[in-house]
Amino acid sequence: MLSEERRVDQQSALTEPAAGRLATPDVRDEFGLETIDMNMGPQHPAMHGLLRLILELDGETVVRCDPVMGYLHRCQEKIAENRMYPAVIPMTDRLDYFANMHNEHGYVLAVEDLLDVEVPPRAEYIRVLMCELMRLASHIPSIGFLMLELGAFTPILYAFRERERIQSIFEAVTGARMMFHYIRIGGVKADLPPEIPQQIWDYIEGLEARFHNDFVDLIQGNEIFISRTRGVGKMTPEKALDMGLTGPPLRCTGVDFDLRRDYPYSIYPELEFDVITDTAGDVEASYRIRIAECLQSIRLIKQCLEKMPEGAVMGDLGRRLRPKEGDGFGRVESPRGEFAVHIVSDGSDTPYRVHYRDPSFCNMQLLQEVVPGHYLPDIMPIMGLVDPVSGGWDK
């Protein structure tokens, strides 16, 4: 139960659709209506990872939604302080386990910011190639998750079929299906196996051909899908900026922001791609954005494969890395938004402090702001809009 002044606060902060759904205080007093406290998660089959939501329900309408995090906390930042610079890379794989390549890339960019390393162009192309494949392997399942949360079980299996195939490519390139440890300081671990570029090309062509059929046709025009997602989780661009959202949740409100274009890193300035925005700012818009971004990723992968230069894949580094004193900063556009790494170096071979800015964590505050006033079943599509990953928000 809420204290009275907290309740007044919550009521005034309620979003648009709540207006007609909640019992007004006088009605509540007259009939002695009470709200139900409900605990959703952390062991909830449909919850994204280990998230606990403390809900207060007025019938089916959510009055309050407090996310509780920390059930998967592994002290990643502290562990990083005790490991040498290259040895932190495998730990970053464990952060957002749906965007491992982006985590590695972000960390490596931060370390390279401290060092004076020249990364060979071929390594940069391979990094971008891998990151865009990873984006596909993250966006496609998140479309599947959204449908799963709406009660349709089938799309997730189609989505995971694609993810499995991309993982097989990763396995051939890096030797691992999820925890790659592939992007290294100064380059990448190894060159692509000779037959892999052709394999990726064939796979991408096939995916492009069946993408519309498998992930758009049955979903986009479905009346139930539209009625469940249109106007749900609606945000204004101002509110999205205030909350510090990034990635699809920000772009679906119409804010045209993508690190790959606005703060370019690696070889993105040399590649052609569009930043997708949508003005609706609801769950349906985030679905459309993910679909369109998948197609942009396909475009980027093709360009990478076409333009890939020959040469070494590893820059010239000393045996033991001792970056100069100071701050290193790296930020990449992960599938969920901005993944940034801040490293403070004291000149030794281990970082003095590492901080990860994970998009799952920052986008999560959307729940507290947007969910109140929606119906209980709307929580799940809104989770699909944010698409947080438990390893990301808990670090």
Added chain:
Amino acid sequence: MQTVLNLLEAEPIRLFLSFGVVLFLVLNLAAILTMAERKASAYIHLRYGPNRVGPRGLLQPAADVFKLFTKENVSPGRSDLWIFLGAPIAMFLPAALVWMVVPFSPDSVVVNLNVGILFFVAITSIGALGVVMAGYGSRSTFSLLGALRGAAQMISYEVPLILSLLGVVMLTGSLSLVDVVNAQGDAFWTWYFLPQLPMFLTFYIAGLAEVKRVPFDLPEGESEIVGGFMVEYSGMTWALIQAAEFASMGLMSAVSVTLFLGGWQPPLPFLDLGPFNWVWFGLKTSLIMFTFQWIRWSLPRLRMDQLMDLGWKVLVPITLVWLFVTAGAMLVIPGN
């Protein structure tokens, strides 16, 4: 010997035995349907489905039942035990009872009630009671929400369900299911689904909602309330709830076949199989059940407010309008 046969033909015993046979069939139907459901879903999902127990996995239901029998029945500590344990029975009995009036073929029907349709309507309504009992007896928030949703949904969709039956009753002039089938004739263009197409579709949709299948499975709502009213059940009580769900799904298919798709009647006159006409009934019922499963694995779920909108603002007006159209047509067209 003769006395035994005479005894068998005595009405109470005949009723008892044939209901036993029907109950046996219904329980097996539920087991077979779980298998069909899993195989159909596997086909839709690009999977294999169960394929380990027995030839092509066909003995999987038997293994499942064995597992469920040997499982402990866990009940929540604060649960209202009698209500909690009574709920699965209150759900299963109505679903099984209505099978008594469903005609499999002209001769094989347990009781040819002259108010069969009324019996169907009356008994299926009791199913909502079981859902409420399960939700209330479990004393869990998830169950309570599921039960409230279930009660609201089943009671609301009863209205279009009953209204959509009335067209058939008007055309037949009888409430007996056997009469309804006899009136439809042995060719598919004389069956009632053509003149009563809106009613048939309404009955189908309301039936889906009545048996709590996707897109109307809000009482279960596994992505938000994790199974709803049945979240606290385990072992045989859970199996009984599942059996009730599958039995009522089969029942809804059987009744829609009986009312709108000519029951045991063959689709074309020369396909008449005589005493084996129940094959047609079985085929049509299976077809409808397959469409139920097809929908189950293809569509997302509605939300409570949208469900109510669909029921009261779309289905009820359609049935009311078509009721008047039917009545008008019966007045205008002579000999009907």
